[in-house]
Amino acid sequence: MGLGECLKSQVLCHVLIGYVFLASGLLINLLQLCTLPVWWLNKSLARRINCRLGYCISSQSVAILDWWSGTECTLYTDPKMYPLYGNENGIVVLNHQFEIDFMCGWSFCDRFGVLGSAKVLVKKELAYVPVIGWMWYFLEIVFCKRKWEEDRITVSQSLQKLRDYPENFWFLLFCEGTRFTAKKHQISMEVAEKKGLPKLKHHLLPRTKGFWLTIQNLRGTVAAVYDSTLNFRNNESPSLSGILSGKKYHADLYVRRIPLESIPEGEAECAAWLHKLYQEKDGFQEQYIQTGRYPGPIVSTPRRLGPLINWLCWSALVLFPLGAFLVSLLSSGSTLTILASLAFCYGASLLLRWMIGQTEISRSSGYGNKVNSSS
Numbered sequence: 001m002g003l004g005e006c007l008k009s010q011v012l013c014h015v016l017i018g019y020v021f022l023a024s025g026l027l028i029n030l031l032q033l034c035t036l037p038v039w040w041l042n043k044s045l046a047r048r049i050n051c052r053l054g055y056c057i058s059s060q061s062v063a064i065l066d067w068w069s070g071t072e073c074t075l076y077t078d079p080k081m082y083p084l085y086g087n088e089n090g091i092v093v094l095n096h097q098f099e100i101d102f103m104c105g106w107s108f109c110d111r112f113g114v115l116g117s118a119k120v121l122v123k124k125e126l127a128y129v130p131v132i133g134w135m136w137y138f139l140e141i142v143f144c145k146r147k148w149e150e151d152r153i154t155v156s157q158s159l160q161k162l163r164d165y166p167e168n169f170w171f172l173l174f175c176e177g178t179r180f181t182a183k184k185h186q187i188s189m190e191v192a193e194k195k196g197l198p199k200l201k202h203h204l205l206p207r208t209k210g211f212w213l214t215i216q217n218l219r220g221t222v223a224a225v226y227d228s229t230l231n232f233r234n235n236e237s238p239s240l241s242g243i244l245s246g247k248k249y250h251a252d253l254y255v256r257r258i259p260l261e262s263i264p265e266g267e268a269e270c271a272a273w274l275h276k277l278y279q280e281k282d283g284f285q286e287q288y289i290q291t292g293r294y295p296g297p298i299v300s301t302p303r304r305l306g307p308l309i310n311w312l313c314w315s316a317l318v319l320f321p322l323g324a325f326l327v328s329l330l331s332s333g334s335t336l337t338i339l340a341s342l343a344f345c346y347g348a349s350l351l352l353r354w355m356i357g358q359t360e361i362s363r364s365s366g367y368g369n370k371v372n373s374s375s
């Protein structure tokens with residue numbers, strides 16, 4: 001093990017990374033709160049400021065992925081479509097199988113200049129996660145309860161608000177609605193059988209209503225669907241803990257650009273279209289597992305320096321006061337203050353551990369573990 005690898009595996013490094021993320025993130029959340037008056041004066045300006053502030057948070061996770069762990073993200077796509085990526089609004093449809101899929105997604109967003117404005121249809125539970133969940137309020141992220149009767153109204157309203165968004169954005173949809181587990185797969189294939197749909201080997205049966213709603217509300221605003229299929233080399237199951245320990249993974253992403261005009265408008269037709277898309281995605285995953293490659297050429301999208309510089313700047317900003325505080329704490333010699341500080345650190349580490357737990361599939365929700373009542 002080299003010196004760098006040894007350093008990256010040290011718990012102290014993870015504690016410091018966690019501290020930088022939490023301290024800077026909460027500070028940025030506070031700055032986001034301060035932009036509220038700007039919303040009333042100039043909504044477009046407030047949105048642009050929040051994109052930059054959001055970038056300061058999400059690009060830290062990109063820095064940890066791209067620069068700390070050195071994970072490589074390779075893009076397979078049609079080179080003729082490449083110039084459009086980042087220069088138009090897109091709906092990204094991605095498989096939901098890996099604990100760090102959102103980090104890889106963000107890394108690609110950064111490479112195409114849309115990280116600050118990236119959007120997602122996300123479960124409401126994540127809105128309460130400090131830093132990331134709180135940041136999402138100000139970025140107008142669309143929350144859902146995975147209860148169609150409520151979501152059909154609230155999701156529609158949130159999507160309508162994106163129609164005059166001042167920056168190019170990608171809207172991410174995990175149509176499977178939850179992360180892949182063997183049990184959820186088995187149940188969803190029972191649903192597929194009842195519906196007379198072909199079985200999928202590598203995906204859960206997609207939930208079609210959110211997709212239809214998104215297409216319906218963003219038609220005229222979004223130019224294309226980016227059908228994206230992600231996998232990792234060597235059959236690896238990457239984790240955030242692995243990334244923090246400096247483990248290098250290799251992600252491969254296959255993207256097809258599908259013009260929005262080619263997607264049917266009616267609900268039933270749109271649902272059938274999405275089911276067919278997932279059958280194709282399943283074929284791409286099978287090909288990847290058999291050959292180690294996706295169809296189509298590789299297009300070079302190097303990692304960018306922006307996230308590293310941002311991370312180093314925020315680290316400097318919040319680590320210096322921490323150092324000064326520790327020095328004054330030790331020199332004060334007050335047992336009570338030292339104990340209170342230790343208790344605070346313990347609380348912060350529990351919070352961080354809980355946040356990392358949100359990414360773990362073993363702690364995944366029970367959603368999809370049984371057949372939904374509306375079926």
Ligand SMILES: CC/C=C\C/C=C\C/C=C\C/C=C\C/C=C\C/C=C\CCC(=O)SCCNC(=O)CCNC(=O)[C@H](O)C(C)(C)COP(=O)(O)OP(=O)(O)OC[C@H]1O[C@@H](n2cnc3c(N)ncnc32)[C@H](O)[C@@H]1OP(=O)(O)O
Pocket residue numbers: 085092094102104105106108109118119120121122123126144145146147148149151170171172173174175176177178187188191204205206207208209210211226228255368369370371372373374375
């Ligand atoms: C060039 C590079 C390109 C790309 C780069 C890649 C990406 C970068 C892009 C952006 C990055 C941005 C941000 C990323 C950051 C963080 C994101 C992290 C994670 C958050 C993700 C989540 O939270 S996923 C969970 C939330 N999202 C969803 O659920 C979306 C999908 N769901 C839906 O659309 C649902 O329809 C719904 C949520 C709108 C409503 O939910 P409900 O449960 O009420 O579902 P339905 O009404 O659809 O369910 C009933 C129908 O489902 C059938 N059914 C019943 N049981 C099952 C079962 N077990 N499995 C499957 N299907 C089932 C049932 O028969 C009903 O069928 P109908 O025919 O009647 O519809």
Ligand SMILES: CCCCCCCC/C=C\CCCCCCCC(=O)OC[C@@H](O)COP(=O)(O)O
Pocket residue numbers: 017018021060061064099102123126129132133174177178179352355356358359363364365366367
């Ligand atoms: C500590 C160092 C900082 C590293 C930077 C990364 C920060 C990560 C911290 C907190 C993460 C909070 C947001 C995580 C969003 C991803 C979780 C996710 O993928 O959600 C799952 C959801 O789709 C479906 O949920 P279920 O499978 O039904 O349950």
